[in-house]
Amino acid sequence: MSAPRVVRVSESQWRAFAMLRLRALEDTLGGDDSQYRHEVTFTAAQWRRRLREHAQFALLVDDRMVGLIGAQRETLDSVYLYSLWLEPAVRHRGLAHHLLEAAVTWARDERVKAVTLRVNTGNDAARSVYEGLGFAVDPAAARRRDGEVTMRLVVS
Ligand SMILES: CC(C)(COP(=O)(O)OP(=O)(O)OC[C@H]1O[C@@H](n2cnc3c(N)ncnc32)[C@H](O)[C@@H]1OP(=O)(O)O)[C@@H](O)C(=O)NCCC(=O)NCCS
Numbered sequence: 685m686s687a688p689r690v691v692r693v694s695e696s697q698w699r700a701f702a703m704l705r706l707r708a709l710e711d712t713l714g715g716d717d718s719q720y721r722h723e724v725t726f727t728a729a730q731w732r733r734r735l736r737e738h739a740q741f742a743l744l745v746d747d748r749m750v751g752l753i754g755a756q757r758e759t760l761d762s763v764y765l766y767s768l769w770l771e772p773a774v775r776h777r778g779l780a781h782h783l784l785e786a787a788v789t790w791a792r793d794e795r796v797k798a799v800t801l802r803v804n805t806g807n808d809a810a811r812s813v814y815e816g817l818g819f820a821v822d823p824a825a826a827r828r829r830d831g832e833v834t835m836r837l838v839v840s
Pocket of ligand 1: 774808810
């Protein structure tokens with residue numbers, strides 16, 4: 685196995701990105717979920733727009749995309765991270781932090797003050813990855829959905 689590396693997904697890689705994104709949605713939400721049913725209808729132009737509007741990072745193992753995280757400007761001062769996901773076959777090897785680090789580095793380069801994300805309270809694996817990089821639960825943030833908390837990292 686070659687050393688894992690993280691790349692920002694370019695527009696020209698939209699097919700591989702779309703396949704992995706749909707696999708991630710099906711794995712986490714199920715094929716009946718409205719988000720999956722919405723994105724499965726995306727055209728090439730819509731996938732390309734997603735890659736232009738949000739920064740998407742992919743984890744490559746042996747040159748194959750096996751994990752993703754998305755990042756978008758939330759406000760002038762903050763970046764929001766979403767959809768951290770690894771293929772089940774590569775979980776439990778400490779790989780998710782590479783994706784998180786890449787997204788946080790991108791946010792720093794965007795010169796924002798903070799990075800936020802949301803996580804289910806019971807998702808211990810994800811919380812451990814986020815806490816490992818310094819994210820902490822933001823008590824001031826309103827809970828948007830039951831069972832989720834907002835975590836925040838100050839980057840400047
Ligand atoms: C969450 C996820 C990205 C973690 O990636 P990973 O590379 O497998 O995580 P790691 O191997 O670094 O494990 C992180 C920690 O969780 C622990 N862990 C791993 N799998 C676990 C599990 N199923 N239940 C509880 N703890 C678990 C590990 O022991 C490790 O603990 P440590 O930090 O004390 O050493 C991955 O499991 C995944 O893709 N899950 C499905 C999608 C998801 O939940 N995304 C998060 C959305 S907010």
